[in-house]
Amino acid sequence: xxxxxxxxxxxxxxxxxxxxxxxxxxxxxxxxxxxxxxxxxxxxxxxxxxxxxxxxxxxxxxxxxxxxxxxxxxxxxxxxxxxxxxxxxxxxxxxxxxxxxxxxxxxxxxxxxxxxxxxxxxxxxxxxxxxxxxxxxxxxxxxxxxxxxxxxxxxxxxxxxxxxxxxxxxxxxxxxxxxxxxxxxxxxxxxxxxxxxxxxxxxxxxxxxxxxxxxxxxxxxxxxxxxxxxxxxxxxxxxxxxxxxxxxxxxxxxxxxxxxxxxxxxxxxxxxxxxxxxxxxxxxxxxxxxxxxxxxxxxxxxxxxxxxxxxxx
Numbered sequence: 001x002x003x004x005x006x007x008x009x010x011x012x013x014x015x016x017x018x019x020x021x022x023x024x025x026x027x028x029x030x031x032x033x034x035x036x037x038x039x040x041x042x043x044x045x046x047x048x049x050x051x052x053x054x055x056x057x058x059x060x061x062x063x064x065x066x067x068x069x070x071x072x073x074x075x076x077x078x079x080x081x082x083x084x085x086x087x088x089x090x091x092x093x094x095x096x097x098x099x100x101x102x103x104x105x106x107x108x109x110x111x112x113x114x115x116x117x118x119x120x121x122x123x124x125x126x127x128x129x130x131x132x133x134x135x136x137x138x139x140x141x142x143x144x145x146x147x148x149x150x151x152x153x154x155x156x157x158x159x160x161x162x163x164x165x166x167x168x169x170x171x172x173x174x175x176x177x178x179x180x181x182x183x184x185x186x187x188x189x190x191x192x193x194x195x196x197x198x199x200x201x202x203x204x205x206x207x208x209x210x211x212x213x214x215x216x217x218x219x220x221x222x223x224x225x226x227x228x229x230x231x232x233x234x235x236x237x238x239x240x241x242x243x244x245x246x247x248x249x250x251x252x253x254x255x256x257x258x259x260x261x262x263x264x265x266x267x268x269x270x271x272x273x274x275x276x277x278x279x280x281x282x283x284x285x286x287x288x289x290x291x292x293x294x295x296x297x298x299x300x301x302x303x304x305x306x307x308x309x310x311x312x313x
Contacts, residue, residue: 009101010117013074016062020122025059025303028073028118028126028156033292034063034080035089035108037129038285044084046289050296051080054127057300062123064114066092069104073121083108094150111158112150115229119154124217124306126158127299129292130194131231133163133172135268136255144175151229152179157217159232159299161291162192162199166251166272169199176231183231184216186298192235195242195276195287203233210301214309217302234298240290242283250279 012020019026034047047063054061062074065083072079083089090107092100094116100107109117111128118126132145145167151158163172173191176183185191185203193199207213213232220230235241254275263271276284 010064010071010073010121012121013062013072013076016060016074016121016123019060023307025300025307026062026123026125027054027057027059027296027299027303028114028121028123029054029061029063029296030111030114030126030128031063031065031075031083031108032091032110033129034084035065036091037288040085044081046292047080047084050127050292053293053296054300057297057304059125059300059303062118062121064109064117066097066100066105066107066109066113068106069101071097071101071109071117073117073123082106093146095146111147112145115147115150115154115156115158119156124155124157125299125303126156127292127296128158128160129288129295130161130165131158131163131172132269133167133169134175136166136168148172148175148179148181151176151181151231153227154229155220155227157213157230157232157299157302159186159234159295159302160192161236161295162194162233164269164273165194165196165199165247166254166269166276169193169201173201180226180228181231182216182220182228183233184213186213186232186234188233188235190235192233192291194291195236195247195284196244197235197238197241207232210298210305211309213302214305217306218309232298232302234291234295236287236291236294240287242280242287246280246283247276250276253279 051061092107093110094112132147185206190198191201254272
């Protein structure tokens with residue numbers, strides 16, 4: 001382990017710091033999709049596209065990663081290219097940040113690590129693909145994503161397409177309720193299914209516009225109380241979702257293969273997602289990218305509305 005300096009972490013880029021100081025909209029973006037979610041060179045193309053979508057929506061992008069032990073909120077072009085192209089980039093959750101900093105390691109941040117670092121920097125809106133959640137075999141393995149507990153402690157809006165469909169969606173929603181994390185459907189009363197527009201599970205609250213979501217954020221600010229995230233559940237467009245019949249058939253096959261091969265613990269989700277990718281001819285990946293694009297566009301709109309609005313009690 002290397003000695004940690006006394007500098008303030010995370011390191012916020014000049015552009016992001018200036019935007020936050022002036023009250024301009026900023027959207028945080030995670031980096032695991034760049035380093036681990038997409039093949040090269042498409043990963044860098046998508047990373048640049050997502051930052052461009054944030055700018056087109058009038059906000060400043062703040063992609064989050066850890067480079068040489070320094071958590072960074074906002075990357076320049078060279079740093080973004082490094083995350084996309086460098087070998088040995090680790091996958092870092094919130095619990096991994098301190099060891100990575102002390103060791104001088106480099107890594108891409110998951111939802112939990114990104115939300116933590118973004119909130120620490122003062123960013124209110126974060127866009128991602130899908131959340132982690134409660135695994136289907138929870139009764140045996142008690143495997144639950146760290147995303148849920150972290151989001152119960154950070155005041156940040158997370159625009160996502162639900163939780164990964166390989167997880168136990170009803171149990172995840174119940175866990176979010178127990179943890180006090182709000183869930184808001186964006187133009188939907190059904191929780192999205194990540195690759196699918198709907199999981200079939202209901203949501204209690206619905207918003208029709210980015211301005212309405214911004215109003216909920218302002219209400220959170222005014223109410224105070226324990227910090228917690230707001231999940232803005234934004235469905236992938238029906239025309240861009242994975243074919244539901246194909247999804248259900250391949251997922252059933254993947255679950256059977258997982259049981260047959262004895263895959264357990266943290267290896268389950270990557271195994272299932274890889275099976276879906278291979279047995280849908282890459283269609284699951286395209287649905288994932290489509291969902292992320294939509295979430296990033298919406299997040300930019302929400303950040304802009306939040307920055308320009310005020311809430312009075």
